[in-house]
Amino acid sequence: MNESFDVLIVGVGGQGTILASNVLGEACLIEERHVMSAETHGMAQRGGSVESHVRIDGIFGPLISPGTADLIIAFDMLEALRYRHFLKEDGRMIVNSAVVIPTSAFQKDLPVPSHDEILTRLGTPVPCVIDAAGIALEAGSILAQNIVMLGAASHYLPLLPDSLTRAVRALVPPKTVEINVRAFDMGRDAARGCGT
Numbered sequence: 209m210n211e212s213f214d215v216l217i218v219g220v221g222g223q224g225t226i227l228a229s230n231v232l233g234e235a236c237l238i239e240e241r242h243v244m245s246a247e248t249h250g251m252a253q254r255g256g257s258v259e260s261h262v263r264i265d266g267i268f269g270p271l272i273s274p275g276t277a278d279l280i281i282a283f284d285m286l287e288a289l290r291y292r293h294f295l296k297e298d299g300r301m302i303v304n305s306a307v308v309i310p311t312s313a314f315q316k317d318l319p320v321p322s323h324d325e326i327l328t329r330l331g332t333p334v335p336c337v338i339d340a341a342g343i344a345l346e347a348g349s350i351l352a353q354n355i356v357m358l359g360a361a362s363h364y365l366p367l368l369p370d371s372l373t374r375a376v377r378a379l380v381p382p383k384t385v386e387i388n389v390r391a392f393d394m395g396r397d398a399a400r401g402c403g404t
Contacts, residue, residue, distance in 0.1 A: 212266030213366050214276060218259045218291045219283030220308050224354030227379065228281070229260035231358060234375035235367045236264055246270035257287060264366060281361045283340070283354065284308050285326045292330055301335035302361045302399065304353065336360065336402035343394045349384065352391035359395025360402070369396065 215232060219225040229245055236243035245262045261272045274293050280301045282288030288303045295301060309320050321329070327337070338360045340353040347356070355376055362369050373389055380388045 211268070213264040213278050214266065214272045215262040215264065215279045215281065215361075215365070216259060216272055216277045216291060216294050217262065217281045217283075218257070218287040219304075219354075220287065221256050221258055223258070223283040223308075224351070225258040225260050225283060228283075228354040228358055229262050231355070231372065231375045231379055232262045232264075232365075232367075234378055235371040238371045238374055239367060241265055241367075242267070244270035257290065259291065279361060279364050281357050282335075283357060285323065285337075286310070286320070288335065289321075289326055289329055298333070300333065300364045301330065302357060302364070302402075303330075303335045303337050304340040304357060305337050306341055306353075336399050338395065338398055338402075340395070343398055344391055347391035347394050348387035349391075352384070352388050355380070355388045355391040356395035356398070359392035359397075360399035362392070362396050363399055363402070 217225050217229050226247055233243050233245055242265050244266050247260045261270055263270055272294060276296050277294040278299050280291060280295050282303045285303055285307045313320055340356040341350060343356045344350050344352040362372055373392055376388050376392055377385050
């Protein structure tokens with residue numbers, strides 16, 4: 209049993225993974241919860257893999273061990289597959305339906321698994337798959353996909369939606385606040401009843 213609620217946010221450079229983890233951290237501070245986080249990003253500005261560990265109420269360090277994450281928020285289906293082994297047996301996954309083809313696969317014309325193949329490999333519990341790009345565009349900006357994903361994940365987080373919304377308002381650029389709050393609400397609506 210974890211003594212913390214562990215969230216792993218994964219994506220590739222430019223998808224807003226770090227901002228999303230900062231929003232989670234800010235929401236924890238709003239609720240006066242203890243939180244620790246850490247990030248790793250290799251060649252993130254060139255589309256490299258980015259992972260953020262967020263441990264809510266954790267006391268033993270910021271890194272999540274494989275097989276213990278309560279929730280994985282994946283901004284890309286291939287990244288969901290790459291980090292699937294971090295999820296604990298009864299954990300949840302929220303996955304963006306986007307697939308960013310790795311540069312190495314593109315350059316060498318390597319095969320990339322289809323959506324269905326990825327979903328099969330992800331196994332159970334069945335992930336909640338969200339069209340974050342479509343929802344973000346409808347909300348007003350494709351750049352709000354990370355906040356859409358947080359909205360979708362809010363059903364599984366031990367934080368109040370209001371705290372998350374306040375954190376979004378505090379951390380996104382001022383001129384994009386309304387778009388991002390709308391994106392959060394629409395992401396939350398999209399995931400309502402997901403996987404139940």
